[in-house]
Amino acid sequence: MTINQYIMTENLLRPSVSVRSVLSGPHEDILVLQRDTDGEWELPGGRMGSCESVSECLHREVREETSLSLEIEDILLANSWLNDQNHERFAVYYVCETDQRSVSLSKEHADFKWVSPSEAAFILPAPQAAAVRLSCDRVNAKPVLDV
Numbered sequence: 001m002t003i004n005q006y007i008m009t010e011n012l013l014r015p016s017v018s019v020r021s022v023l024s025g026p027h028e029d030i031l032v033l034q035r036d037t038d039g040e041w042e043l044p045g046g047r048m049g050s051c052e053s054v055s056e057c058l059h060r061e062v063r064e065e066t067s068l069s070l071e072i073e074d075i076l077l078a079n080s081w082l083n084d085q086n087h088e089r090f091a092v093y094y095v096c097e098t099d100q101r102s103v104s105l106s107k108e109h110a111d112f113k114w115v116s117p118s119e120a121a122f123i124l125p126a127p128q129a130a131a132v133r134l135s136c137d138r139v140n141a142k143p144v145l146d147v
Contacts, residue, residue, distance in 0.1 A: 015080060015088035019058045020045035020128065021096040022120075022135040023070055030120040030132060031103070033065060034111040041113075041123045043093070043131065044068075058094060066112070067104035070096040077131045093131035 020043040023031045032041045046061040048054070055072055062070050073095040080090045103112050117136050121129040 013080060013088050013090070015090040017048045018046055018089065018091040019048060019054055019061065020091055020093045020131065021058055021062055021070060021072075022076065022093060022131050023062065023068070023096045023098060024135075025097075025101055025114055026099055027101075027114070029114040030117055030135075031066065031068075031098075032113050032115055032120050032123065033105070033109045034113075036108055036110045039110070040125070043124065043128050045091075054092070058096070062096070065106045065109060067102075068098050068100050070098045072096050076134045077127070079127050081127075091127065093128070093134075095135045 021031075023044055025031060031044060033044055034041050044062045044065050045058060046065070048057040052060070058072060059070065062068055075092065075094055077093040078091070080088065083089050101114070105112060115123075117132050121132045124132065
């Protein structure tokens with residue numbers, strides 16, 4: 001491939017950045033949260049602040065949404081997309097663990113469930129489901145981009 005085959009783009013991605021946790025509990029199940037706004041299920045996590053590190057953001061978001069503390073184990077997946085309002089988004093998913101089971105939800109969520117990885121993958125949106133599937137196979141896996 002020659003240098004002329006690479007094309008520079010003028011339309012650079014300027015997304016908001018989110019971090020998400022595939023959070024397993026003491027019984028190897030995965031925590032999923034039901035959004036209050038539309039009833040859809042999602043993994044715990046959220047948008048990063050401009051002066052936050054990834055780990056600070058993930059700890060803060062999970063604590064705010066669930067009151068749980070966690071241990072970040074590994075990175076799984078990164079992807080980008082346009083949401084329903086045509087806003088650019090970028091997310092990174094991590095394998096995390098907690099030894100806690102009691103969840104106290106924030107007002108942005110209506111419900112939660114501890115479920116098997118297969119059930120989590122079934123009820124979550126495609127990128128989040130892919131992160132759950134990757135978390136089950138992470139022993140020899142490398143982080144994946146754009147699944």
